[in-house]
Amino acid sequence: MQVFFSEEHRRHFPQAELNGGEFVTPFERPSRVEYVLARLNERGFAPPVAPGAPDMAVVRGLHDAGYLEFLEAAWDEWKAEGFAGEIIAASFPARRMQIARPPRNIDGKVGYYALASETAMTGGTWTAALSSVASAQAAQRAVASGARAAFGLCRPPGHHAASDMYGGYCFINNAAVVAQMFRNDGADRVAVLDIDFHHGNGTQDIFFDRGDVFFASLHGAPEDAFPYFLGYADEVGIGAGEGATVNYPMLPGTGYAAWAEALDAALARIKAWGAETLVVSLGVDAYKDDPISFFKLDSPDFIDAGRRIGRLGLPTVFCMEGGYAIEAVGINTVNVLEGFNDA
Ligand SMILES: NCCCNCCCCCC(O)(O)C(F)(F)F
Ligand SMILES: [Zn+2]
Numbered sequence: 001m002q003v004f005f006s007e008e009h010r011r012h013f014p015q016a017e018l019n020g021g022e023f024v025t026p027f028e029r030p031s032r033v034e035y036v037l038a039r040l041n042e043r044g045f046a047p048p049v050a051p052g053a054p055d056m057a058v059v060r061g062l063h064d065a066g067y068l069e070f071l072e073a074a075w076d077e078w079k080a081e082g083f084a085g086e087i088i089a090a091s092f093p094a095r096r097m098q099i100a101r102p103p104r105n106i107d108g109k110v111g112y113y114a115l116a117s118e119t120a121m122t123g124g125t126w127t128a129a130l131s132s133v134a135s136a137q138a139a140q141r142a143v144a145s146g147a148r149a150a151f152g153l154c155r156p157p158g159h160h161a162a163s164d165m166y167g168g169y170c171f172i173n174n175a176a177v178v179a180q181m182f183r184n185d186g187a188d189r190v191a192v193l194d195i196d197f198h199h200g201n202g203t204q205d206i207f208f209d210r211g212d213v214f215f216a217s218l219h220g221a222p223e224d225a226f227p228y229f230l231g232y233a234d235e236v237g238i239g240a241g242e243g244a245t246v247n248y249p250m251l252p253g254t255g256y257a258a259w260a261e262a263l264d265a266a267l268a269r270i271k272a273w274g275a276e277t278l279v280v281s282l283g284v285d286a287y288k289d290d291p292i293s294f295f296k297l298d299s300p301d302f303i304d305a306g307r308r309i310g311r312l313g314l315p316t317v318f319c320m321e322g323g324y325a326i327e328a329v330g331i332n333t334v335n336v337l338e339g340f341n342d343a
Contacts, residue, residue: 001337002150003040004138005048008131009033009155011124014086018118027292027324028169033155036320039330043338048153051138054130058180059172062206064164066102070113071171075123077106087121089114115160115167115227129171132156136174139317140181143277149316151337152178157321159200159281160227168198168227175281175319176206179213182277188212191275193266194219195305196283196321197293199231203281204245211240214273216266218259220294221249244273252294256301259286263305267312278314283321284332290325299328302335310343
């Protein structure tokens with residue numbers, strides 16, 4: 001399985017994340033991918049290939065123009081405003097306020113486009129986000145040209161990014177871009193399976209009213225877990241998308257047996273729906289020692305999960321999402337890939 005990865009991810013390394021009223025070193029930090037790279041090497045994967053420039057046409061097809069312009073210009077505007085710190089959202093369009101148009105003021109614009117305050121942006125975030133989606137796109141092209149599977153070692157992640165929202169460490173929705181590329185290549189039915197601990201609110205939102213891309217997510221129940229405000233089981237899609245979204249929210253302490261039941265149910269839905277290609281939002285924060293999550297999967301469980309996904313027999317692109325137990329993120333991520341390869 002070929003891996004695609006860009007060193008440009010390093011340009012995104014905020015010094016602070018707002019967590020419990022404190023500024024801490026971000027959980028989503030560059031060393032995460034170093035552990036994944038080391039494990040890939042240890043397990044005999046071919047060296048990762050650096051992607052070329054991103055194909056912006058498909059990115060623009062899924063993300064709002066004003067939002068992309070905001071992401072690209074935010075740092076310069078923030079500095080021009082005289083702010084000394086990193087970009088952190090502080091004022092949000094709350095209930096019954098005006099959400100039809102962004103303010104002119106950069107502090108207001110940041111809050112308009114942000115879904116949460118934990119994610120800081122810096123001068124290199126935009127470039128890093130472009131390199132991340134470029135890796136995902138390169139993985140899609142490898143599968144579109146015949147590979148059974150490929151892995152976009154994406155950093156920053158993407159599944160919380162909606163067409164016009166960033167947050168949860170995400171800016172551009174890598175998995176959504178890959179799904180759209182499969183559609184552009186002629187696949188009629190594409191499925192996205194999100195096994196990150198957190199609900200892929202952005203991916204769901206992008207495809208919610210579409211009947212051509214199926215979205216299935218296993219995640220911490222929204223009553224208890226970020227992103228909190230999407231991911232309920234009664235969200236099944238609307239209009240042409242009705243029946244093409246399925247959520248499996250699960251409670252704190254969920255172990256592999258129950259999680260795997262949800263995985264099998266999701267895989268059965270994807271198969272019954274007739275997906276021709278599969279995109280996996282591969283987060284491994286369902287791991288028992290993950291610092292910001294509450295499922296209890298152990299490392300061998302990720303091998304079994306990969307095997308179950310592989311048995312679906314679909315051409316598959318894996319996009320890296322989350323996983324913050326730094327010393328285990330490499331093992332758990334590569335376990336999924338190896339389980340998939342063994343299937
Ligand atoms: N401060 C502790 C609460 C954490 N709140 C933000 C959680 C973001 C999770 C991101 C992720 O793991 O879903 C992704 F895959 F996108 F990276
Ligand atoms: Zn996550």
